[in-house]
Amino acid sequence: MFFNSLLTKFAALEVGQHLYWQIGNIRIHGQVFLTSWILLGALLVFISLGTKKMENDPKGLQNLLEFLWDYIRDLARTQIGEKVYRDWMPFIGTLFLFVFVSNWGGALIPWRLIKLPSGELGAPTADINTTIALALLVSLSYFYAGLSNKGWRYFEYYVHPTPIMLPFKILEDFTKPLSLSFRLFGNILADELVVGVLVFLVPLILPIPVMFLGLFTSAIQALIFATLAAYYIGEAVEEHH
Amino acid sequence: MLAFNFFGATEGGLFDINATLPLMAIQVVALTYILNSLFFKPVGNVVEKREKFVSNNIIEAKNKLSEVKKLEADLLTQLQSARTEAQRIVSEAENESDKLYKEALELANNEANVSKEKARLEIESQTSAARDQLSKQADDLSELIVNRLILEK
Numbered sequence: 116m117f118f119n120s121l122l123t124k125f126a127a128l129e130v131g132q133h134l135y136w137q138i139g140n141i142r143i144h145g146q147v148f149l150t151s152w153i154l155l156g157a158l159l160v161f162i163s164l165g166t167k168k169m170e171n172d173p174k175g176l177q178n179l180l181e182f183l184w185d186y187i188r189d190l191a192r193t194q195i196g197e198k199v200y201r202d203w204m205p206f207i208g209t210l211f212l213f214v215f216v217s218n219w220g221g222a223l224i225p226w227r228l229i230k231l232p233s234g235e236l237g238a239p240t241a242d243i244n245t246t247i248a249l250a251l252l253v254s255l256s257y258f259y260a261g262l263s264n265k266g267w268r269y270f271e272y273y274v275h276p277t278p279i280m281l282p283f284k285i286l287e288d289f290t291k292p293l294s295l296s297f298r299l300f301g302n303i304l305a306d307e308l309v310v311g312v313l314v315f316l317v318p319l320i321l322p323i324p325v326m327f328l329g330l331f332t333s334a335i336q337a338l339i340f341a342t343l344a345a346y347y348i349g350e351a352v353e354e355h356h
Numbered sequence: 357m358l359a360f361n362f363f364g365a366t367e368g369g370l371f372d373i374n375a376t377l378p379l380m381a382i383q384v385v386a387l388t389y390i391l392n393s394l395f396f397k398p399v400g401n402v403v404e405k406r407e408k409f410v411s412n413n414i415i416e417a418k419n420k421l422s423e424v425k426k427l428e429a430d431l432l433t434q435l436q437s438a439r440t441e442a443q444r445i446v447s448e449a450e451n452e453s454d455k456l457y458k459e460a461l462e463l464a465n466n467e468a469n470v471s472k473e474k475a476r477l478e479i480e481s482q483t484s485a486a487r488d489q490l491s492k493q494a495d496d497l498s499e500l501i502v503n504r505l506i507l508e509k
Contacts, residue, residue: 131369141375151380155387162395169402171409177402184399204400205392212391213384244376252381304370 130308132234144242146231151239154220158212187211187341194345199264199352203345206256210249211341214240218303218333222310222326238303238333246300250292253344261351275355291347295340302336 136145165176173181187208191200195207221238229236239245261269273284306329313322 131372133368133372138375143374143379144372144376147376147380148383151383159390159394162391166395166398169398171402171406173402177399180395180399181403184396184403187396188400205396206388208396209384209388209391213387239380242376243371244373245380247373248377248381249384251377252384 134231134234144234144244146234146236147239147242147245150220150226150236151217151245154216154239155213157220158216184208190338190341191345194342195349195352199260203256203260203348206252207341207345207348210253210344211337214249214299214340215334215337217245218337219330221303221307222329222333237307240299240336241303241307243296243300246296247292249299249340250296253295253347254288254292256344257347257351260348264352265354269351271355272351295343299336299340302332306332 134145134149135142136148161176162180165180169177188200188204190211191204191207194200195203217238217240221241226236258269261272265271273281310322310325310329313325
């Protein structure tokens with residue numbers, strides 16, 4: 116009996132429910148775009164406020180943005196290398212900021228208070244479409260980085276150091292986006308579900324440490340995603356000798 | 357159209373992949389361009405300008421410091437050479453004055469010797485002259501005495 120009621124309550128979390136938007140012939144998940152627009156809008160407002168009056172002696176928001184910029188540059192430089200990190204820094208930084216803002220926005224803002232006809236608002240990164248889109252962009256980026264930097268010599272990477280590596284390296288091209296997308300998706304969705312279930316079962320105090328853990332996980336996932344993307348690009352442009 | 361469902365579900369589900377995917381990819385690419393022009397470029401310009409400024413200042417300061425050190429070493433060698441020069445001049449002057457003193461002393465000694473000799477000679481000549489005169493007077497007196505004696509007889 117108890118188990119049954121638990122299941123109905125769990126069903127009330129609306130796992131796998133979406134707010135469908137129909138545009139012509141195609142259907143998209145509206146809740147993902149709604150939250151991403153709100154969060155990215157906030158991010159852009161924050162950034163335009165911080166960069167409005169740039170001075171040589173940074174103050175307030177500009178300081179924070181410069182710290183962020185420096186952090187992203189260090190990340191890109193250590194993973195991609197001195198030579199081409201400049202070209203890829205905006206992409207790596209955008210991935211980091213997008214994932215970070217999505218994760219934290221999903222965890223910090225009480226979206227559940229806004230009722231939708233179907234599905235519920237939450238972190239955009241808790242939708243498999245978003246994470247696969249990001250992961251495929253990373254795949255395209257490292258192929259492009261390798262080919263544009265080394266031309267056809269990029270494919271030497273597949274037989275380096277021995278041709279025995281060829282099947283594994285080809286397999287890697289598939290496992291890289293797969294692991295990237297599912298790691299992010301799984302972590303964020305699991306966090307949302309755990310917090311949701313705990314809030315349903317024990318609405319007081321108990322979910323709070325889990326929420327903090329969720330914030331920690333969210334930040335770590337953003338860092339991991341950006342670092343891995345930079346690492347893959349760095350691997351593609353690295354010169355073998 | 358793009359919807360291919362997992363787990364046999366007709367609609368929805370956790371793994372419902374549809375047109376959200378490409379649209380989200382386009383959105384992220386657009387975001388990359390927006391953030392590049394709004395965030396990465398301007399902040400990068402400011403930060404790199406400042407880094408250049410700081411490193412230039414450091415290089416300049418280092419140059420100045422090395423210049424100062426060079427000048428200091430230069431001055432030190434100059435001081436050293438001036439000191440040895442002064443020492444040389446002092447010892448030279450000392451030698452000179454010593455020589456002059458010795459020369460003057462010798463000259464004075466010589467002069468003194470000469471005048472002493474002259475005085476001695478004069479004394480001698482005067483002594484002999486006096487003695488001659490004395491002996492002549494004695495002769496005169498003896499002659500007188502002799503003449504008196506002879507005449508009285």
